[in-house]
Amino acid sequence: MEDTIAAIATPAGVGGLAVIRISGPKSSDIAQICTSQSASYEPHKATFTHFLDPRTNEQIDEVIITCFQAPKSFTAEDVVEISCHGGHYIAKRILQTTLDNGARLAEPGEFTKRAFLNGRIDLTQAEAVSDIIASQTETSHQTALQQLQGQLKEKVVQIRQDLIDTVSLLELELDFSEEEIDKTHYNEINEAISEIKSTCEQLVDSYKNGKIYRNGILAAIVGKPNAGKSSILNALLQEERALVSEVPGTTRDTIEESISHNGIEIRLVDTAGLRTSDDTIESMGISRAENVMKQADILLHVIDINEETDPEPFQENGAPVIPIYNKIDLAPDRAKESQYQGVFTSATELTGIAEIGDAVIEKVLGRHHNGAESSDTMVITSERHRKALQSAVESLEKALVSVENEMPSEFIVVDLRDALNSLGKLTGETTTDDILNNIFEKFCIGK
Amino acid sequence: MEDTIAAIATPAGVGGLAVIRISGPKSSDIAQICTSQSASYEPHKATFTHFLDPRTNEQIDEVIITCFQAPKSFTAEDVVEISCHGGHYIAKRILQTTLDNGARLAEPGEFTKRAFLNGRIDLTQAEAVSDIIASQTETSHQTALQQLQGQLKEKVVQIRQDLIDTVSLLELELDFSEEEIDKTHYNEINEAISEIKSTCEQLVDSYKNGKIYRNGILAAIVGKPNAGKSSILNALLQEERALVSEVPGTTRDTIEESISHNGIEIRLVDTAGLRTSDDTIESMGISRAENVMKQADILLHVIDINEETDPEPFQENGAPVIPIYNKIDLAPDRAKESQYQGVFTSATELTGIAEIGDAVIEKVLGRHHNGAESSDTMVITSERHRKALQSAVESLEKALVSVENEMPSEFIVVDLRDALNSLGKLTGETTTDDILNNIFEKFCIGK
Numbered sequence A, B: 001m002e003d004t005i006a007a008i009a010t011p012a013g014v015g016g017l018a019v020i021r022i023s024g025p026k027s028s029d030i031a032q033i034c035t036s037q038s039a040s041y042e043p044h045k046a047t048f049t050h051f052l053d054p055r056t057n058e059q060i061d062e063v064i065i066t067c068f069q070a071p072k073s074f075t076a077e078d079v080v081e082i083s084c085h086g087g088h089y090i091a092k093r094i095l096q097t098t099l100d101n102g103a104r105l106a107e108p109g110e111f112t113k114r115a116f117l118n119g120r121i122d123l124t125q126a127e128a129v130s131d132i133i134a135s136q137t138e139t140s141h142q143t144a145l146q147q148l149q150g151q152l153k154e155k156v157v158q159i160r161q162d163l164i165d166t167v168s169l170l171e172l173e174l175d176f177s178e179e180e181i182d183k184t185h186y187n188e189i190n191e192a193i194s195e196i197k198s199t200c201e202q203l204v205d206s207y208k209n210g211k212i213y214r215n216g217i218l219a220a221i222v223g224k225p226n227a228g229k230s231s232i233l234n235a236l237l238q239e240e241r242a243l244v245s246e247v248p249g250t251t252r253d254t255i256e257e258s259i260s261h262n263g264i265e266i267r268l269v270d271t272a273g274l275r276t277s278d279d280t281i282e283s284m285g286i287s288r289a290e291n292v293m294k295q296a297d298i299l300l301h302v303i304d305i306n307e308e309t310d311p312e313p314f315q316e317n318g319a320p321v322i323p324i325y326n327k328i329d330l331a332p333d334r335a336k337e338s339q340y341q342g343v344f345t346s347a348t349e350l351t352g353i354a355e356i357g358d359a360v361i362e363k364v365l366g367r368h369h370n371g372a373e374s375s376d377t378m379v380i381t382s383e384r385h386r387k388a389l390q391s392a393v394e395s396l397e398k399a400l401v402s403v404e405n406e407m408p409s410e411f412i413v414v415d416l417r418d419a420l421n422s423l424g425k426l427t428g429e430t431t432t433d434d435i436l437n438n439i440f441e442k443f444c445i446g447k
Helices: A027-032 A089-102 A111-115 A124-136 A138-148 A151-176 A185-217 A228-236 A280-295 A331-334 A353-365 A383-404 A410-428 A433-440 B027-033 B087-102 B110-117 B123-134 B139-148 B153-175 B182-214 B228-237 B280-295 B332-336 B353-365 B383-404 B409-427 B433-438
Strands: A005-010 A017-023 A046-054 A060-069 A079-085 A217-223 A255-261 A264-270 A298-304 A321-326 B007-009 B017-023 B046-054 B058-068 B077-087 B215-225 B257-262 B265-269 B298-304 B321-325
Touching: A005 A089, A005 A111, A017 A027, A017 A089, A017 A111, A017 B017, A027 A079, A027 B321, A046 A089, A046 B046, A060 A089, A060 B058, A060 B139, A079 A089, A079 B123, A111 A124, A111 A264, A111 B007, A124 A151, A124 A410, A124 A433, A124 B077, A138 A151, A138 A264, A138 B087, A151 A280, A151 A410, A151 B058, A185 A264, A185 A353, A185 A383, A185 A410, A217 A228, A217 A280, A217 A383, A217 B139, A228 A255, A228 A264, A228 A298, A228 A321, A228 A353, A255 A353, A264 A353, A264 B332, A298 A353, A321 A353, A331 A410, A383 A410, A383 B017, A383 B182, B007 B110, B017 B027, B017 B087, B027 B058, B027 B077, B046 B077, B046 B087, B058 B087, B058 B228, B077 B087, B110 B433, B123 B139, B123 B153, B123 B409, B139 B153, B139 B182, B139 B265, B139 B321, B153 B182, B153 B409, B182 B265, B182 B353, B182 B383, B215 B228, B215 B280, B215 B353, B215 B409, B228 B265, B228 B298, B228 B321, B228 B353, B257 B353, B298 B353, B321 B353, B383 B409
Parallel strands: A217 A264, A217 A298, A298 A321, B215 B265, B215 B298, B298 B321
Antiparallel strands: A005 A017, A017 A079, A046 A060, A060 A079, A255 A264, B007 B017, B017 B077, B046 B058, B058 B077, B257 B265
16 A cells, blocks of 8 residues: 655745645545544535644644545545645645654655556656646647647557557467468558558657757857847847947856747857957856857857858858847848848847747748647657657567568567557556656656 | 736745635636636635636646635635646746736735735734744744734734723713712723733733744854854854854854744844954954844854953843853863853854753743743734834823823723724724735735
C-alpha cells in the first residue's frame, strides 16, 4: 500500500492564500484529525473549518478543506486540499502538522508521478503538466495543453495499435501456416509498415518546430562594436534594459531577456561587440558572445548602415543570419539600395522593430507564424520523445529491409517488437525507474 | 450595486497550482461563460472542468471551479475560486479572461474590504487578515489569529455596551428627572466609568508587548571594533551571514536578519564598531549604527572580555542594554568575577549563544516568555488601536472629572459619547474613507 504524501502546492511567497495538498490512503484521516471532525468530509465539497494541531489543540488557521475520493482526483488516490491564508508561517506550519500526523513530505513531481503510476495519465501527459507550468507564451502553453489532454498519447496509441495488428497478422501466419508468405502478402505488409514509419517520421520532424514552441527561439544579437546592438535589444524589450553609450565596447557580459512575438517566445541575447580588444573583461565578453553564437537558433547581425562595411553578413556557424541595418534614420535612402537584404531599423526612432520579430519567426519556423495556426498541428516538444520515435523509425526501417528480402515472419516481428517497445517508452507503458526519476526530479515540489 | 472584482490570490511565481478569485454579482455568470456551462455551479462543490476564452473557444486550462454563494463566502458576496495549474502564463491568462468578461481587477485588500463593508468582519478582524499573512513566528501568528477570530472585537463590543448602558442611565435621568442626580448615584456612575477606563488602559498597556508579538524585537548589536559583533550575529543565525575578519572595522554597513526565539521574532542588526575613523565609508557606517541604536528595543553590547575595558556598558539612550562578554574561551575564569553582569559567550565555540535570546526576551517582555503563555493574554498589536483606545481613555478621564465635580448629566454624556466614538473607529463602526484606504492599501492584491 502506498504511503501518504503532502506538500505546499502554491508558489512560495506572500499572497492571499496558499494550498497544501495531501494524497494517499491516510489523507482523509489526517484532514479529520487536524480539524477535529468525527465524520469524514463529503467528497468534492468545500468546507470551512478550523485547522488545529491535534497534540495541543492549538488553532492554526481558518481553512477551506476539499476532499477528493479515489479515483476521482489528480493522483487517482484520496486527495485533500487545504486552502489557508497565504504567508510564510501558516502554510509551513500546516504542512508540518500533516507530516506529524502520518504524511511524509512529497518529492518533486510526486503527485503527478502517482497520477501516472495509477494509470490516470500516460507519461507524455505527466511531462505536459511540467511544461504547462513552465510555459511563458501562448504557443508553448497551447502545445503543452494539447499534450496534457492526451493528443500525443492518442496518436502513439493509434500507431502502436497499427503495429500490433501487423505483428498479429505475421504471428498468425507463423502459427498456422507451413507455407511461405506469398509475394502479395509481403507487399501488403510493406505498405502497412511504411505507413506507420511515415507517421513516426512526421512526428520526429515536428520536433524542429515543437522545440521552438516549447523553448522559444534563441536569437543572438551580434555585430561590430557600436553598431547599436544594445539599443536594438532595448527597443525590442520596450525598456532600457541594457546600458547604452556611444563608447564602443559598452556591453561586456551577455544579457538575456525574452519577448513574446505572435505567441512565440524569442530569447534575445545581447552580446559584446566583436573586435580585438586589449581589455581583459571585454575579451572575456567577446569569448562569451562567440559561445552564444554557437548555441543560437538565429543570429541578428546588427550593422550600422552608415559604416562602409561589407553588406554581406558573416555566416560562420550553421545558424541562419538576419542582417539588421540600423541607424537608417541617418541614411534613409540606403534602404532602397539593392545590395542590402534584411531589416532596416532605427533603434532611436523605434522604426522597423516589430519587423525583426516577424523576420525571426519566418526564418526559423519557415513561414509566417501565428498562434492559432500552430494549435492544429500535432508536434512533439521533447527530446526524449524524439529519441523514442527515432528509435522506432530505425526498427521499422530494419523490418522493411527484412520484408524486401522476403525474410521469414519471425525476423520481421523482432524489429516490429523493438519499435513497439520504443513507443511504449514514450507513453510510459514500458519504462525504468531511471527514466521516471529523470522526468519527475525536474518538477517543482507540490505538483 | 457593487461591481465584480477578480485577482490572482496565490503568490506570484511557479508552483503546482494557482487560484484566481472573483467576487461580486457577476461571479457565477463569468464562471459559467468561461467554462461553457449552461447551468449554474452547485455552491461549495469543487467541479473539474475546462476553462476557455469564450471569444475564441480556445481552451486555456483544466481547472477546478468552486462557487460560494452570498452571504456564505469570504466577502459575503458571490465568490468563485478557479484553481488552475501554477505558472506565470496560465494564471494571468485566466485572470485576463475574467476581466474581459465583466470583472475588473481588484485593488489591494479589496476582497477583505468587502468582507468588512458587508459586515461579515469588523475592522480589527480585517487588519488581522493582513497580519496573519505577514506573520513569521508562532507568537505573531497566534496574536493575529486571535484578532481574526474576533477576540479584540468582542472585547471592544463589551466595553461599548457598558458605556452605552451608562449613557442610557444618564440620559434617562436627563429626560425624566427634574431633580439633580444624588450623591450615591454619582458614586455609582464614577465606579462604572472607572471600571471601563481601567479596561481600556489595560488594553493600551498591552500594546507594549503586543507590538513585540507582532513586529518582533529590534536588537542592535553594538560595541567596539573587533569585539566580535559579526561573529555573534553569525552564531545566532547559525550561518556565515556577515563577513568576519580580524581587521577592526570589517563591518561597515548595517546588516539586518531575523531569528525566532521561543516563538518571538528577534530582528538582529549588526552595526559598525564604534570608534573615530578617518575612513569615509566606515564613518558613514558608524553614523548608521548610531541611528539604529536610537530605534532599537534593546542593545546587545558586545565586549571582548580580554580587553581591559570598562565592564559597565554605555547607556546612552533609553533602550535597555545586555552586556555580552565575548571571547570567554580565551579567559574562562573571568566569568566568575563579580563585576561582570551579563551573558558570557564564545562565538567561535558557540557557547552562551542561546542565552542571548533568553536574555533579550526576558529583558524586553519582562519575564521568561514562552509561546503558549502569550496566547491567553489579550493584547493589541496596532498603533491605530492604541491611539483609539488612548483617545477613549482621555474622554473617560474628562467624564470622571465632571462626575467628581457633580456636573449635570449632559456634560458627562458628551465625553462618554466621544469615548464611544473612539471605540467605534477601532472596530470600524464609525470610520472614514481615509482610514479605510490607509488600512487596505497595505494589503497584497488578491486578499
